[in-house]
Amino acid sequence: xxxxxxxxxxxxxxxxxxxxxxxxxxxxxxxxxxxxxxxxxxxxxxxxxxxxxxxxxxxxxxxxxxxxxxxxxxxxxxxxxxxxxxxxxxxxxxxxxxxxxxxxxxxxxxxxxxxxxxxxxxxxxxxxxxxxxxxxxxxxxxxxxxxxxxxxxxxxxxxxxxxxxxxxxxxxxxxxxxxxxxxxxxxxxxxxxxxxxxxxxxxxxxxxxxxxxxxxxxxxxxxxxxxxxxxxxxxxxxxxxxxxxxxxxxxxxx
Amino acid sequence: xxxxxxxxxxxxxxxxxxxxxxxxxxxxxxxxxxxxxxxxxxxxxxxxxxxxxxxxxxxxxxxxxxxxxxxxxxxxxxxxxxxxxxxxxxxxxxxxxxxxxxxxxxxxxxxxxxxxxxxxxxxxxxxxxxxxxxxxxxxxxxxxxxxxxxxxxxxxxxxxxxxxxxxxxxxxxxxxxxxxxxxxxxxxxxxxxxxxxxxxxxxxxxxxxxxxxxxxxxxxxxxxxxxxxxxxxxxxxxxxxxxxxxxxxxxxxx
DNA sequence: ATCTATTTGTACGTATGTATT
DNA sequence: AAATACATACGTACAAATAGA
Numbered sequence: 001x002x003x004x005x006x007x008x009x010x011x012x013x014x015x016x017x018x019x020x021x022x023x024x025x026x027x028x029x030x031x032x033x034x035x036x037x038x039x040x041x042x043x044x045x046x047x048x049x050x051x052x053x054x055x056x057x058x059x060x061x062x063x064x065x066x067x068x069x070x071x072x073x074x075x076x077x078x079x080x081x082x083x084x085x086x087x088x089x090x091x092x093x094x095x096x097x098x099x100x101x102x103x104x105x106x107x108x109x110x111x112x113x114x115x116x117x118x119x120x121x122x123x124x125x126x127x128x129x130x131x132x133x134x135x136x137x138x139x140x141x142x143x144x145x146x147x148x149x150x151x152x153x154x155x156x157x158x159x160x161x162x163x164x165x166x167x168x169x170x171x172x173x174x175x176x177x178x179x180x181x182x183x184x185x186x187x188x189x190x191x192x193x194x195x196x197x198x199x200x201x202x203x204x205x206x207x208x209x210x211x212x213x214x215x216x217x218x219x220x221x222x223x224x225x226x227x228x229x230x231x232x233x234x235x236x237x238x239x240x241x242x243x244x245x246x247x248x249x250x251x252x253x254x
Numbered sequence: 255x256x257x258x259x260x261x262x263x264x265x266x267x268x269x270x271x272x273x274x275x276x277x278x279x280x281x282x283x284x285x286x287x288x289x290x291x292x293x294x295x296x297x298x299x300x301x302x303x304x305x306x307x308x309x310x311x312x313x314x315x316x317x318x319x320x321x322x323x324x325x326x327x328x329x330x331x332x333x334x335x336x337x338x339x340x341x342x343x344x345x346x347x348x349x350x351x352x353x354x355x356x357x358x359x360x361x362x363x364x365x366x367x368x369x370x371x372x373x374x375x376x377x378x379x380x381x382x383x384x385x386x387x388x389x390x391x392x393x394x395x396x397x398x399x400x401x402x403x404x405x406x407x408x409x410x411x412x413x414x415x416x417x418x419x420x421x422x423x424x425x426x427x428x429x430x431x432x433x434x435x436x437x438x439x440x441x442x443x444x445x446x447x448x449x450x451x452x453x454x455x456x457x458x459x460x461x462x463x464x465x466x467x468x469x470x471x472x473x474x475x476x477x478x479x480x481x482x483x484x485x486x487x488x489x490x491x492x493x494x495x496x497x498x499x500x501x502x503x504x505x506x507x508x
Numbered sequence: 509a510t511c512t513a514t515t516t517g518t519a520c521g522t523a524t525g526t527a528t529t
Numbered sequence: 530a531a532a533t534a535c536a537t538a539c540g541t542a543c544a545a546a547t548a549g550a
Contacts, residue, residue, distance in 0.1 A: 018537070020318055028508040038356065045516070055539040057311050060517080064274055064315045068322040069352055071508070077547030078514040092353035098323055099346035100429070102292060109428045116370045174363045175354070180434060254282040254325070272517070299536070309519040314537085330536040331527030 020061035023052050027066065031084060042072065042082040070095075093183050100187070101254055107191070107243045110184050115236035117181050118165065119229040121172055122216060127223025133171060137217050140164050144210065147203065155192070162189050164213055188243075190253050205242050209235060274315035277306050281320065285338060296326065296336040324349075347437050354441070355508055361445070364438050365494040371435050372419065373486040375426055376470060381477025387425060391471050394418050398464065401457065409446070416443050418467055442497075444507050459496050463489060 017025070027042070043051065048059045063082055066072045070087035074080070141164065144157035165185050172178030212235035219228040271279070281296070297305065302313045317336055320326045324341035328334070395418065398411035419439050426432030466489035473482040 020537095032506060032508050057314070057540090058538060060311070061315055061318045061538095063516095064318045065322040068319040069349060071352060074516065075547080076514090076516040076545070078512095079548060080515045080546080082516090086356035087353040089353065089357075092350055095323060095349045096346055098325060099341040099343065099433070102340035103343075103429050103433075105430055109430050112374070112428055113371070113430055113434070116374055117367070120366070120370055174366055175357050176359055176363050176367055176438075179353070179357075180367070184430075252286060254286050274517095298534095311520085312518060315517095317536095328536070329527080330525070330534090332534040333528065334526085334535045336536095 019054060019058050020065055023048075023054065023059065023062040024065045026052075027062070028071070031071070036084045038084050038086040040084045042084070044081055089179065089182070092179070093186055096183060097187065098254060101252055104252070105187065107188070108240070110187060111236065111240040111243070114181070114184055115233060115240070117177060117184075118168075118236055119232040121168060121177060121181060122220065122232045123225040123229040124173060124177075125168065125171060126220050126225035126228045128173075129171065129220055134217060134221055137164065137167055137213075137220075140167060141210070141213055141217070147206075158192050159189055161209065161213070162192070202242060202245070205238055208238055209242070212238070273308060273312050274319055277302075277308065277313065277316040278319045280306070281316070282325070285325070290338045292338050292340040294338045296338070298335055343433065343436070346433070347440055350437060351441065351444075352508060355506055358506070359441065361442070361497045362494075364441060365490065365497070368435070368438055369487065369490040369494070371431060371438075372422075372490055373483040375422060375431060375435060376474065376486045377479040377483040378427060378431075379422065379425060380474050380479035380482045382427075383425065383474055388471060388475055391418065391421055391467075391474075394421060395464070395467055395471070401460075412446050413443055415463065415467070416446070456496060456499070459492055462492055463496070466492070 030036075042048070045056060045059055045063075048054075048062075049056055052059070063072065063074060066082075067074060070091040071085060072082045073085045074082045140160065143160040148154040148157050162185050166182055169178045169181040169185065172181070212231055216228055216231045216235070219231060284290075296302070299310060299313055299317075302308075302316075303310055306313070317326065317328060320336075321328060324345040325339060326336045327339045328336045394414065397414040402408040402411050416439050420436055423432045423435040423439065426435070466485055470482055470485045470489070473485060
C-alpha cells in the first residue's frame with residue numbers, strides 16, 4: 001500500500017506543490033499517523049523511490065526539505081539513512097529569525113515583550129531552583145563583577161549579562177515561555193555582536209543592572225516570587241533604557 | 255569572483271555541512287551582504303553550477319533547502335528562476351510549530367502567555383483603530399451572537415471566536431507581539447479542529463466571553479486602554495478555565 | 509588497522525513540463 | 530501558434546562515509 005500523497009494541512013508552500021513537497025507532506029503525515037519518535041528510521045532512498053515511484057533526485061530533494069525543517073537527519077554508511085529528529089531549539093530559533101529578517105523588529109518591540117515575559121518567568125522559578133542551578137547563575141554573575149577595562153571587555157560583559165537571562169530561560173517550566181525569551185535574548189545578542197552597542201558604557205546603569213541580578217538570585221533562593229518579579233521588571237526597564245539610549249537597530253542576519 | 259563558501263553563523267545543521275548546505279549558507283550571506291530584497295533574482299541554475307563548481311542535482315537540493323526555509327521561491331519558464339522571498343507568516347508559524355511537535359505544550363502553557371500578551375496588545379490598540387477595523391471585529395462578533403444549535407455550530411463558533419483574536423493580532427504595531435499571539439491562537443485552533451473541544455458547551459461562560467469581546471470593542475473605540483486591558487485579562491482567565499475544564503491536550507500536527 | 513558491504517552523496521547527460529514572448 | 534528559456538524530473542555511474550568483521 002503506497003502512502004497516499006495528501007498535502008494535508010500546513011507547511012504547504014505556495015501554489016502547485018511540486019513533487020518533493022508532495023512527498024515531504026506525505027512523509028510528515030506518515031510520521032504523525034505512525035506516531036514515529038526521534039531516532040526512528042525512515043525507509044531507504046531506494047524504497048522511497050519505489051514507494052512513490054519517483055527518481056532518486058526527487059527523493060533526495062525531499063529529504064533536504066525535511067532536513068532543512070529539522071525533522072530528519074541523514075547518515076551515510078551501513079545502518080545509515082534518514083532518521084526522525086526532534087527539531088532543535090537553535091534551529092527553530094534560527095528559522096524564526098528568518099521571518100524577522102524581512103519584518104524588522106526594533107529593540108523597543110523586543111523589550112515590550114521582555115518586560116512582560118521575564119518577570120513572569122522568575123516569579124515561576126522562585127523557590128524552585130536547585131542549589132547547582134543557583135550556583136550557575138552566580139558564577140555567571142562573576143564574569144562581570146569587576147568594571148570592564150577595555151572596549152572588548154565591555155562587549156564580552158554585555159553578552160555575558162544576556163547569558164544570565166538565557167540560563168534562566170532554560171529553566172522555565174513552560175517551554176513556550178522559555179523559547180520566546182531565549183529567542184529574544186539571541187536577537188539581542190546578535191545585535192550586540194553586530195554593532196558596538198556596548199559603548200558608550202554607562203557605569204552607573206551598569207552597576208544597577210549587576211545589583212538587580214544579584215538581588216534576583218537571592219529572591220529566587222528565598223522563594224520570594226513577587227520580589228523576583230519586581231526586580232526583573234525594574235531590570236528590564238533599565239536595560240531597555242540602556243539599549244535605546246544607543247539608538248540600536250536590529251542586526252540583519254540570516 | 256566566486257562567492258566564498260563560508261558557513262558563517264546560524265541555521266547550520268549539525269556536524270560537517272554537506273555541499274547543499276554550504277551553498278545555501280553562502281547564498282544567505284550573499285543575500286545579506288548585497289542587501290537583496292524580496293523579488294530580486296538569484297543567478298540561474300546553470301550559473302550557480304558554474305559559480306560553485308557543482309552539479310545540477312546539488313544546486314537543486316540547495317534551492318529546495320532555501321525554499322523550505324521560505325527564503326526563495328522558484329518559477330519555471332522564461333524569466334523564471336529563483337527569487338528572494340520574504341518569509342511568510344504562515345510558514346514561519348508552521349516551522350515553529352514543528353519544534354513544539356516534539357516539545358509538547360499544554361493549553362495551560364499557552365494561556366500563561368496569552369494572559370500576559372493579549373491584554374498588552376489591546377492596551378496598545380485602544381484609540382488607534384480605524385472604523386473599518388472596528389467594524390471588522392464587530393462583524394466577526396456577529397458570527398456567534400446567537401447560541402449555537404448544533405455541535406457543528408458550536409465548533410464553528412469556537413473557531414470564529416479565536417478568529418477575533420487573530421484579527422486583533424494582525425493589527426499589532428509590534429510585529430513580534432503580533433506574531434506570537436497569532437502563533438498561539440493557531441495552535442489553539444488546530445487543537446479545536448483536532449479534538450471536539452467545543453463540547454460540552456458551557457453556555458454561561460460562553461455568553462460571558464461574548465460580552466467581553468463586545469465590551470472590548472467599545473473600549474477600543476473609546477480609547478480606554480486600561481479598560482481594554484482589564485477586559486482582555488478577564489477574558490483570558492475565562493477562556494483558560496473553559497479550555498482546561500475540558501482537559502485539553504494539544505494536537506500533534508506537522 | 510584493514511578490508512568489505514551498505515547506504516547516502518555527488519556528477520552528468522537527457523528528456524519533459526511550463527510559462528513568456 | 531511556435532519558438533524560447535527556464536525549471537523539473539529521470540537514470541545511471543561513481544565517490545565518500547561508516548559500521549562491522
